[in-house]
Amino acid sequence: MKHYLILPAFILIFNFASAQNKLYSSNKTEFSFFSKAPLEDIEAKNIRANSIINLTNRELVVRIPISQFQFKNKLMQQHFNENYMESEKYPYATFKGKIIEELDLSKPGVYSVNASGTLNIHGVDQERKLSGKITVGEKSLLLETLFEVMLIDHKIEIPKLVFKKIAEKIEVSATINYSPYVK
Numbered sequence: 001m002k003h004y005l006i007l008p009a010f011i012l013i014f015n016f017a018s019a020q021n022k023l024y025s026s027n028k029t030e031f032s033f034f035s036k037a038p039l040e041d042i043e044a045k046n047i048r049a050n051s052i053i054n055l056t057n058r059e060l061v062v063r064i065p066i067s068q069f070q071f072k073n074k075l076m077q078q079h080f081n082e083n084y085m086e087s088e089k090y091p092y093a094t095f096k097g098k099i100i101e102e103l104d105l106s107k108p109g110v111y112s113v114n115a116s117g118t119l120n121i122h123g124v125d126q127e128r129k130l131s132g133k134i135t136v137g138e139k140s141l142l143l144e145t146l147f148e149v150m151l152i153d154h155k156i157e158i159p160k161l162v163f164k165k166i167a168e169k170i171e172v173s174a175t176i177n178y179s180p181y182v183k
Contacts, residue, residue, distance in 0.1 A: 022055035022106070024141050024178035031064055031174045033149075035167040042076065042167075044069040051176050053141065055106065058099035060115060060143075062176070063092050084156055085122060093121045095130070110135050113143075121154040132174075141178040146171070 029049040035042040048068035053060040066087040071077035081087040097117015105111065111134045119128045132145030149170045151158065158168075 023181035024053045024055065025181040026051045026176045026178040028177040029175065031069075031172065033069075033173075034171045035169075036171075037167040042071075044071045044077070044080070046070065049174075049176070051143075051178070052181065053143070053178060058102075060095075060097060060099065060117075062095045062174075064094070065092055066090065084158070090121075090123045093119075095119050095128075097128075097130070100129075105134060105136055105141070108136050108138060119149075121149065122156050124154040126153050139180060143176040143178065144174065146173045148172070 031046045049064040051062040097115040135142040
């Protein structure tokens with residue numbers, strides 16, 4: 001039931017007063033992260049995120065369900081959700097921001113973009129500037145980005161017993177396929 005409420009909740013963030021708003025939504029996403037550590041590399045993928053982008057005011061929102069990250073090692077997935085991310089307490093990671101550049105994204109092409117906004121992970125907000133590229137097709141947008149997250153910035157604690165197994169810095173990549181939003 002919660003999944004059906006995600007997109008309508010995002011839409012409330014945007015101003016629908018103007019009929020010329022150009023909204024694009026996505027539930028075709030792939031988020032992955034990679035952690036290089038001395039004893040064991042850790043990686044996971046998530047294809048359950050949702051996002052919406054308003055081309056009129058350049059605002060975007062991304063919401064990622066933490067428990068949907070899939071690991072090759074199921075025990076690692078369990079520890080990730082229960083011990084580190086506390087996904088029952090903090091079920092989502094979000095980014096709410098705005099594309100800085102004033103680009104005309106109605107024209108097909110590839111555009112370098114920067115977005116400034118709030119990244120919330122593990123219940124901790126952090127102001128971030130993220131870089132990426134948007135590929136504009138005739139009826140679609142593709143947003144790709146790569147950024148790093150420091151665990152300490154989001155109060156994600158690593159027990160001393162497994163400190164050498166988990167890196168303090170996580171590399172996150174995202175691919176979001178947007179299509180025009182339909183009411």
